[in-house]
Structures are given as structure tokens and as C-alpha cells.
Amino acid sequence: MTFVIRAADRHDLSHLYEMAKLTGGGFTNLPPDRNALTAKLDRSAVAFGHDDTAVSDELFVLMLENNVTGEVRGTCQLFTHVGQKHPFYSYRLGTLTQHSRELSRTFRAEMLSLTTDLEGASEVGGLFLHPGERAGGLGLLLARSRYLFIRAHRPRFADRTLAELRGVIDEAGGSPFWDGLAGRFFGMGFQQADEFNAVHGHQFIADLMPKHPIYTAMLSDHARASIGLPHPSGRAAMRMLENEGFAFENYIDIFDGGPTMTVKTDQIRTLRDAQDATVVAVREGGSAEALVATGRLAAFRCAYARIGTTEEGVTLDPAAAAALRLREGDRVSWIGRI
Incomplete structure (x- = not known):
């Protein structure tokens, strides 16, 4: 095997940018914006540069490199402690049950509630493999290397780990979930919001999104059907996460409605075994x-x-x-x- 996972450095900007342009949008942790990617690499360099064991808000970026040719063909990221600079919002899908004696009927309504339940967890994300290398187990190498990295630096990571999967995006580049919910409040399409998010992050969504629960019955059928579903390209990633012990516990991304998977860090299969x-x-x-x-x-x-x-x-x-x-x-x- 000629591929190796290594720490990213500032010379990887062009590699990250070229990969970001291939994601097709909606890939929050790998935006096609040079300034945003430079900020990520700078933040990662700081994290790699000190050996403090305290859990803090850090980012590590790893790269997949062909050890023979020097070509960079993939990347992944680890966040040690989300929600420290800004609240880490998710939607939690729940059910409200009500009973009417007069009608002799029970009504169950699905609701989306804005929550910061996952604040303080570690996050694995930003995994991207060049389309020309999606064979031979390289995606699995990228994914599992993150858990071996956590194992080697366990005190710097939290007791809970999450992974956000990109949600459903249609052929036109739109998001049914965004169009059915957030887009109504922000007056912008998903692609425009995606570009803004690449530069400024999705805190603007949390700042302006209504804080009261949203009844899913009020959404369009298309938007409701996309809740908690991964993008087709993320189904394999979801299976890999499940094999590691991650589970979907009704948390979804507030941006595109994709599923958020969680696990107790010490129960991640690769790390544990x-x-x-x-x-x-x-x-x-x-x-x-x-x-x-x-x-x-x-x-x-x-x-x-x-x-x-x-x-x-x-x-x-x-x-x-x-x-x-x-x-x-x-x-x-x-x-x-x-």
C-alpha cells in the first residue's frame, strides 16, 4: 500500500482547495473558499504545535498522500470540543402525544426542537476522498485513522464523539430541508446560504432561526422526507460509522437536515480494540x-x-x-x- 495518512501543513492549501471544488456543495467542513481553508490550516497548525492535555476547542486536519508520487488524494478532520466559541446547535426530532377524550383519539405530532445537547462533544468530519481513489479501502483508512489519532491523544478529546453527515441535495444543488424550513426565514436559496456558510460558518442560521419547536407536518412532503437522511454519497460513510458504534439518536443538522451520529468515545470500535x-x-x-x-x-x-x-x-x-x-x-x- 502506497498511501499514508499524515498531518496537514500550510502547503496543503492548494490540495484542499482542489478537493473542496469537487464536493458538490453542502460540505460544511470543506468549503471551496481559500480564506476559510487557510484559517483551518492555521488553526490545525496551532493544535499540532503544542502538547497540552486539556480538552479545548482545537482542530486537527489530516491528509491522505500517495507515498510514492506525493499526490494528496484525501483529507479528514477532528474537532476536540465543539461549541466553545459559538453554541453548537442541532435539531432534535421528537414526538408530542396528545389525547382528546371528546374525540376518543390520540394525536402524535413530530417536532423539531433546537438544542445544544451535543455541545462539548468531539467531532470527526471533513472526510473527502478523491473520486479517482474510491476503491481499495482508502475511505476506510481515512475514517479509521481518526480514531487511532484520538487514541494516541485521548486526554485532548471529550467523552462523546459526533459525526455530521451531509443531508439530501437535489440535482439542481438545492436542499429540500433548507427550502422547506430555513429558507423561508432567510430569504435566500440553499446555494447562496452554502456560500455564505463557507466563509462565515452557520452561526447566522442559529442566530435567526425561530427558537420554538417546528411541527414537521407544516413542512412540505419533500422536506419532511429528507429529515435525517444522508446524501447518497454519504451512505457508505454512514455504514462505516455504524460499524464503529455510532448511532443516529434523532439529532439532525440545522442547515441541511442530514443525520448526526453519536457514540461514547471509548466505545469507538477501532479506538477500543x-x-x-x-x-x-x-x-x-x-x-x-x-x-x-x-x-x-x-x-x-x-x-x-x-x-x-x-x-x-x-x-x-x-x-x-x-x-x-x-x-x-x-x-x-x-x-x-x-
Whole structure:
């Protein structure tokens, strides 16, 4: 395997910008705006630059690089503590049950309530893989590398982790949820709001959105049907999250209505089941394929490897050892490839 996950640096701006232009809109954590992306890289550089164990509002950006050609083909992000600078709003889908004795009928109404329940959680997001690389398990490598990164820096992350999935966007680039709810209050279409969001964030939505519950019956059928559904391109990501232990607990994004998945951080499968070991040899012949991670902060690297296990530790194939910059005696974390 020639691909490796590494820390982003300021030279990755052009790579992020080119990938952002391929997202098709509505991808909040990867906007096609150079200033917004530069701010992300600057914020990430600060996070990688210190080893404070306190939980604070930080962002780490990771990149997927072809170790042979140097091409960058994917990215993902980790937020340590959301909602510290601005409230982290979500809609919670709930039910109000009422009974009428006179009519002998029970009425159940679905409602969307604005909430900050998820404030303080960590977030994994911003995962994008170049369309030309969507084979061979690279999406899984990107996704699971985030959990091995959390494991290596556990004190800096919260006890709960969330992942927001992009909601349904139609062929014209519009959002049924936005058009049916928020668009009525803001007087702008989804694409215009998406562009504003790329530069300023979606705090403007929270500031102006009505704070009282919204009855879903008042929305159009199209808008109501999109609540909690991921964008078609995000279905595989949703399955990967579910395999890690994430679940949909009726929280949705206030921007496009996409599902928000949550899990207790220490119950994330990759984080929980990974093992630590010493590299005892670099040689061919490993019988198992695994994700292997090493290093801390800016020195963090993760890749697929062929490994063999012994009582003393693990062996790695030479290509993976080179990609991960490992030698005999180095320490790694590893977990079998699913």
C-alpha cells in the first residue's frame, strides 16, 4: 500500500482547495473558499504545535498522500470540543402525544426542537476522498485513522464523539430541508446560504432561526422526507460509522437536515480494540493486513500494512515501514483491517 495518512501543513492549501471544488456543495467542513481553508490550516497548525492535555476547542486536519508520487488524494478532520466559541446547535426530532377524550383519539405530532445537547462533544468530519481513489479501502483508512489519532491523544478529546453527515441535495444543488424550513426565514436559496456558510460558518442560521419547536407536518412532503437522511454519497460513510458504534439518536443538522451520529468515545470500535506493540522486524511475509499508526501530533502517520505477530511484538512489510518511517524497536498501534 502506497498511501499514508499524515498531518496537514500550510502547503496543503492548494490540495484542499482542489478537493473542496469537487464536493458538490453542502460540505460544511470543506468549503471551496481559500480564506476559510487557510484559517483551518492555521488553526490545525496551532493544535499540532503544542502538547497540552486539556480538552479545548482545537482542530486537527489530516491528509491522505500517495507515498510514492506525493499526490494528496484525501483529507479528514477532528474537532476536540465543539461549541466553545459559538453554541453548537442541532435539531432534535421528537414526538408530542396528545389525547382528546371528546374525540376518543390520540394525536402524535413530530417536532423539531433546537438544542445544544451535543455541545462539548468531539467531532470527526471533513472526510473527502478523491473520486479517482474510491476503491481499495482508502475511505476506510481515512475514517479509521481518526480514531487511532484520538487514541494516541485521548486526554485532548471529550467523552462523546459526533459525526455530521451531509443531508439530501437535489440535482439542481438545492436542499429540500433548507427550502422547506430555513429558507423561508432567510430569504435566500440553499446555494447562496452554502456560500455564505463557507466563509462565515452557520452561526447566522442559529442566530435567526425561530427558537420554538417546528411541527414537521407544516413542512412540505419533500422536506419532511429528507429529515435525517444522508446524501447518497454519504451512505457508505454512514455504514462505516455504524460499524464503529455510532448511532443516529434523532439529532439532525440545522442547515441541511442530514443525520448526526453519536457514540461514547471509548466505545469507538477501532479506538477500543486497537493494540500497542513493538516492531521487532521489518520483512516480507506478514499474514494479516492491518491499519498501523505511529507518532504523536505532527509526527502522526497511519497506513495499511502486512503484519505478523510474535510474543515480542509485530513484524511489518518493508513498504509500510518506509511509509510510516518505522524501524525495529519503534512502537505502533494496530488493528486488523475489516
